Amino acid sequence: MSMSELVFIFIAALTISSAFWVVFSNNLIYSAVALLFTLFGVAGLYVFLFADFIAATQVMVYVGGILVLIIFGVMLTNQISESTVTQTNRPRLLAGVIAFIIFLMVAYISLTTQWHEGTVQTAEKTTTVIGDMILNEYLLPFEAVSLVLLAALLGSALLSRKQHG
Amino acid sequence: MSEYFSNIVSGLKSFTKGLQLTMQHFNNRKKLVATLQYPHEKWPIPERNIGFELEEYNVIRSRLEVDIEDCIGCLKCERACPVDCIKIETIKPPKGGDFDCGVTTNGTQKKMLVPRFSIDMTECMFCNLCVFPCPEECIYMVGGPNSSKHEIEYEFAARERSPLIFEFAVATEKEIIAAGGIDYLNKKKGIVPDEKPKEVKSTLKKTEPKLNFEAVNAFTDRMTRALAKKAFTAGARAGSDAATVATQVKSALVDADKFLPEYESIIENIASSPLMTSAGPTTELKAKPASGPDIKLLNSITDKMVRGTAKKAFMAAKRAGKDGAGISDDIKKALTDAGKLTDEVIAILKSFSVPGNSEVSNESSVASAPDIKKLNSIEDKMVRGLAKKSFMAAKRAKSSAADTVAHILKDLKEADKLTADLEDIVKSIVPDTVDATPAPKTEFNLDIKKLNSIEDKMVRGLAKKSFMAAKRAKNSAADTVTNILNDLKEADKLTPDLEIIVKSIAPDTVAATQAPKTEFNLDIKKLNLIEDKMIRGMAKKAFMAAKRAASTPEETVAQIEAVLKENDKLIDEVQTTVKSLLENES
Amino acid sequence: MSGFWQATMDLITSYGSLISLAGLAIFGVMAVNALVAVYFERKVSAFMQDRLGPMEVGIFGFKGGRKFWGGIGQTLADALKLLTKEDVLPDKSDKALMILSPFIIFVGAFVTFVGVPFSSYLLISRFDIGIFFILAMSSVGVVGIILAGWGSNNKWSLYGSLRSAAQIISYEIPAGLSILLVVITAGTLSIHGIVEWQAEHRWFIFHSPFAFIAFFIYFISGVAETNRTPFDIPEAESELVAGWMTEFSGFRWALFFLSEYANMLIISLLASVVFLGGWLSPMAMFDIFPESWMIMDGALWGMFWLLLKAIILIFVMMWFRWTFPRLRVDQLMYLCWKVLLPFSLVNLVAVSIWELLF
Structure with missing residues (x-):
């Protein structure tokens, strides 16, 4: 161990x-x-x-x-x-x-998944990889998430507004 | 939108302005700091001017002060104190001894020696109650009416308690021992008393009460017994013989209507009992030292340790029944063993071997006994106290009259209190020596007091010394002045100012050398125009200093300005105010 | 199972000494920082208010005549006093939270120091994401503050903790956005990367007018995050006694104090690393100095420069504190959301354009 x-x-x-x-x-x-x-x-x-x-x-x-x-x-x-x-x-x-x-x-x-096994793998710069992935491969999910967040922001602003009439 | 930005701009402006303000203060910290580090730094106390005379200002109760020379040890103030902050201890000198406790300024003969008179100012609540009972008016509250006795103290802060416990007693160890207070001293030091006093006490106790109460205890009734005992002890103390005591007891019982016929036998018993009063052993003890040398002679040994050793050896030799020479040999031996034998001690011991030597010297001193009462004509209280003190010391040391005078003069000189008048008075205590001196003195009319305006203590001392030397040599006034000047020159202390002062002592010489001095008539009230309290105080202080030094107006102004400049307080307005002193003068 | 114990022993023997050494070093820095900073705080405040401050305790007493250094032992004496004080836990308080919360706050500041450099060589760990780690860890303390206020069961404490949490969370945003400027310019989150960028170009504060503004936005937000005057509404003495610290005493209160001053140091160090060139000497920025002066860029000199910059910033924080009155709650939020945040957003865009143009 x-x-x-x-x-x-x-x-x-x-x-x-x-x-x-x-x-x-x-x-x-x-x-x-x-x-x-x-x-x-x-x-x-x-x-x-x-x-x-x-x-x-x-x-x-x-x-x-x-x-x-x-x-x-x-x-x-x-x-x-x-x-x-x-x-x-x-x-x-x-x-x-x-x-x-x-x-x-x-x-x-x-239990059934084929896990990656092998020697420990050190990423050089995780941030570079993440940025690359987000803005290339996973651009659509990323934009979708930002839309959801925007909607949440607007919704909370609407809820906290004073009710007029 | 424009309001939003103008808000930000004005915010930034006030932001920088505020920062600038604090930064100014931060940078000027040395000039602007207003803090006074109180126990280390103090403002000068301003001269008190509250609209009426200080003597009328009865409200100040700043602290208690005691003129210990006047204290008779009556303990009235101690009893009056509601918080018990006064602690007095007294020693009553044995009757018939030659110890003189002194005389108060009111002329009362003191009967007690006061070895301790302490006032704990941390406990004192300034109620003034101790002041009224004092029969000699020696304890007083320092305040307006007493400002002549003692300067008012406005603060006596301390970091510990001990400096606030004022000890006024001045009795030295020697005096205490001389007053028979050896037990007191030992008790204070935590030493168990010597064997000898214990023996005396025990024999006294053994002989007296035993005989007393065996007979009296026969009374069965408690009341009667008590009455009888009272009468018995009264009689015994009065030194009556057994028969008288018995009758006294009887009459006391009859008076109290307690006498029963069956008591007759008891009274007879008392009468027949060999009554032994305290007179027996004490007389015996007293007789003994009279024959041999006196242990008190050893008191003149200064070193405490040596004295102790000598006394011990003395007592041992005495108990062994040796005569004067034998005792002195024993002491010498003991001291050489301890490696403490000095010439001083040998000289003292020599007086032992000549029997009756001490008595002879005593008599001689008594014959020409200098009179302490003559000293009462000294006006200054402090000086008088000093003079009296050294007189008593000299007396105790059994000095001759001339020695006494020299001694007093020396002490006074040391304390820097010796004036020409004083010297006359001191010398007058010995009638025969004085006769010669006063005659030529009338010629010598220089005034030593003028030298007091010298500020530097050292220089003043020097000048006075050579003044006195010249006086003793009976020089003329001019010679005296030159003498002083020469001495000062030698010591490299001569300044022009000094020269003027020195020359002023001889009136005739001064007339030529010094321009007619204008009277010091500057008006201190002009300084009141200064607004700042602090600065005003400083200026006034400098003004007074200059006045005391009898400076010219110009010098005064310059001095005030210098003082203010030193303290960094010389502002233009102040300067004009200070200068205005001069203008109105002209 | 023997392998488990073996591994435990190995861990303790091989890394234990190293880890505890690092921990001790951090704790020492925090403690010394608090001692010195409290002393300077008192002196600075005193001089700004025309006083002298502590003068009695210490080797340079009044008698030494060195007026400034008087009372240098005062904070040490105060610390000893704090440690010997009774540890009071109010009756109706939530005792578990009262005990736990000071340690959460302390650990928040403590762990942050792992990523904070003192010079190019003197730091506990060299992260790739150094700045992000520091920002993340310094946000942990908020939880402790809230729990402290809640556990005290005291309305002042609760008010104070809620205000504090709201304030810290709000001001993290402009602070983060300002640092983001640097990150997108230098193209790295690593502290060394940022300083190397500054060594190659120039100190970031002189990068562009926007970066200049960004520095002030970051610094103001940093002051607000440490709950110092003028942003000290969480512990406003006149309203809330001492805010969330009201019910604490003795050692646990000392931990709060330690953390507050540690946070000051962290904010100042980070500001000097990110905007003021870190351990680079001022001479390195301009080429007008002779070559021989460049010796002042060595390892120890680096520490000197970095600490000097940080100390100046700490002094500015104290300067703020003794100059400005406390903001109202609404003013505080106005400043954050309506002034600092828009400006930092504009900054972000503007710096990006600046980078594209030049």
């Missing part, structure tokens, strides 16, 4: 355990805190894939942006300090069954 594997195990364990905490915690704020660790763990996993740009983006967008917005939302919720506000849904059995089916699907896919 090599050192990198050891670190991988640690990060993976952190990600999974904190993800469980996010789901099962009775306190929304604690869930958000756990999400912080999950997101960081995922960023760490990206680093293992030599995707340092993606890892940094993960931290910047998800930790610095989305997580903060989530906590904002939680805090602005009414009666947040009462512990009755939890995120577990009533039909637990149904949710459990669906989650299990999804798990089976993911497991099946990951």
Whole structure:
């Protein structure tokens, strides 16, 4: 077992355990805190894939942006300090069954896929590759995503406008 | 849109303007800093001018001050203090001893020596309650009415507590020992008292109470017993014999209506008991030192350690029953063992071997006894205190009259307080020596006080010294002046200003050399025009200094300006104000 | 399983010392920075207000007569005092969050230092995406601030933390856009790449008028991100006591302090690297100096120049703080969204065109 594997195990364990905490915690704020660790763990996993740009983006967008917005939302919720506000849904059995089916699907896919194996491959400059890919090969999805974001922006501006009449 | 951009532009303008402002202050920090690092730096205290006389200004209670020379140790102030911030300890000299506690300025004979008189100003709440009970008016609050006694202090901040505990007592260790306070000293130092005093105490206790109360204790009733004891001890203390005591006890009981017939036998018992009063052992003890040399002679040894060793050896030899010569041999031996034998000690020890030597010298000094009361004609309190102190010291050292005078004069000179008048007074304490000196003195009418206007302490000292030398040599006025000038020249301290001052001491010579000095009549009130309080204070201070130095108007102005310039406060307006002093003068 | 333990041991023995050494170095820099910066802050504020500031503690006391250096030991004494203070956790607070949040903030500043250079050779790790990493990691602290305000269970703390979060998130955008200018000009995210570009051409602040404006936009946003006056509404003393720091004491409060001053240093270092030529000496920019002066571009000199630039910028931050009054919340948002953001967007376009033209 090599050192990198050891670190991988640690990060993976952190990600999974904190993800469980996010789901099962009775306190929304604690869930958000756990999400912080999950997101960081995922960023760490990206680093293992030599995707340092993606890892940094993960931290910047998800930790610095989305997580903060989530906590904002939680805090602005009414009666947040009462512990009755939890995120577990009533039909637990149904949710459990669906989650299990999804798990089976993911497991099946990951077991049957032909993974790339071989010596560790270091990308020279990830950013160059990413830019090249986005603006050549995946231009259409990229533009589509920007359209979606624009729509979201406009929608939120419309919602936050004062209602006239 | 244009409003948007003009907003940004005006924002940028105010942005830079604000930054410039703070940067100016940052750059000029040395000139602009207003902070006073208080315990290290202090503003000069402005001359007090609040509209009426200082003497009427009764409100100031700045701190307590004690004239310890006047304190009789009555403890009234200590008792009056509501917060117990005054601590006084007294020693009562033994009766019949030759220790003189001194006389207060009111003429009261002091009966106590005050080795400790401390006031804790951190506890004092300035209530003034201790001031009123004092019978000698020696404790007072430093304030308006007392400004002549003590300068008002406006602040006495300190970093620790200890400097705020004022100790006023001046009694030296020697004095305390002389007053019989050796136990007090030892207790203070934490030393267990010597064996000897313990013995005395124990024998006293053993002999007296035992005999007392065995007989008296026979009374069964408590009240009666107490009464009897009281009467008994009263009688015993008065030194009555057993029979008298017995009758006293009886009469006391009869008076209190407590006497029962069965007590008769007890009273008889008391009468027949061999009563031994305290008089017995004490007289015995007192008799002993009278025959041999006196341990007090050793007190003149200055070194503490040596003194201790000598005393120890003395006591040991005495207990062994040796005579004067034997004792001195023993002490010498002990000191040589300790490697402390000095010439001084040998000289002292010599007086031991001649029996009765000390008494003889005592008598001689008594014969020509200089009179301390003559010193009371000294006006300045401080100087008087000093003179008296050194007088007492000399007396204790059993100096001759002439030595005493020399001693006092030396002490005064050291304290820089010696004036010609003073010397006369001091010399007057010895009648025979004085007779010769005053006659030619009338000729010598130079005024040493004029030298006080010399500012530099060192130079002043030098000038005064040569003045006194000339005086003693009975020189003429002109010779004196030249003498002083020569001395100063030798010491390389002679400046033109100085020369004028020195010459001023001889009135006749001055008339020629110095232009008629205009009276110093500049008006300090003109300085009130200065608006800044600080600057005004500084200017006034410089003004007063110049006045004291009897400067000319021009010099005064120049001095004030120099002071202000040093402190970087010389603004144009101030300068014109200062100059205006001169204009109105002319 | 034995392989697991073997690997753990290997990790600790081979990399453990290296990692802890780096960590200690970063912590040392942060601590020394806080000590010195607090002292300078107090001195600068004092001089700008015609005072003397701390004068008593330290080797250059008043008696030494060196007025400026008086009280140099003051911050050390304050730090010792902070460490010995009682650690108070209010009764109704969320204790877990109260304990956790200072460490999140501290870790945010701490990890950022991994990418921050002190000279061309003196840095913990040389990333390809250095600037992006620094920006990303410095945004982690916000979470800690929000959690600190929430955990305190105090309305002032909550207000302060919400204001702080809103402010930091808002001002990240103009700051990021300004740095983006440099990135598209130099064509790299690597710090070394950017400095090399500046070595070849000129300091970026002199690249074009737009880059000049971009520097100020970045710097103002940076000041806002560190929650310093005039952008200190999160801890506005007159309104919120101390904002999200109100309920903290002792060591955990000291961590806040450490992080605040570390963030100041990060912002200044980044600004000097990106806009002011990093570890390049001013002489290297102009060719008027003799060749022998170029010796001042060595490794140690590089550190000197970089730190000098950073210290000047830190001084400017202090200068701002003791000059300007605090902005209102709406003014703050106005400045960000209506002034800085449009200008940086215009800048972005303009610099791109500039690059195409020249």
